[in-house]
Amino acid sequence: MDGETLTTIFLVGGIVFMILETFIPGGVSFFLGVSGLLVAGLRWMGIVASPLTSVITWLFTSVGLILAMRPLLMKYWGGESNYKLANEDIEAMDQVVDVIEPVNAKDQSGRVRFQGISWQAKTLEGEIPAGAKAKIRYRDNVTWIVEPVNDIEQ
16 A cells, blocks of 8 residues: 555545544544544654554554543533432432332332333221222332322322
8 A cells, every 4th residue: 555545544534533423523633634634644644654654653642642632632522411419218208109019018019000011009097999099108228118099188
């Protein structure tokens, strides 16, 4: 492979990587592209001539740019990220759920459907039949403590 072809490959590859960054954001492919353009420039000026030296230069400049510049880039132009400190138990309180297996105070064999998932449930007194509605009061480990909707003042 002649020198001009390899220089063209680094030039076009660098541009392609930089364009690829618009479709797959993250800052990595942009720096791979910048490194490709840098190596193409070094080859065009005659500073780097060997294909092996070109590839090694591209690898080291890519890694160097990613390690040195990506944190700075992500600090100022990073994507949106939202953090929500949530307490699922508090959000679940007073939610009305469907009873899918009878819930009673004696054992934890009852089940309710909450957020599309079947959960163990029990009630503090009485029994709630399957098909009825119940309201979540709190959670004890992985078991929801529920009460019948009819018995709760609304």
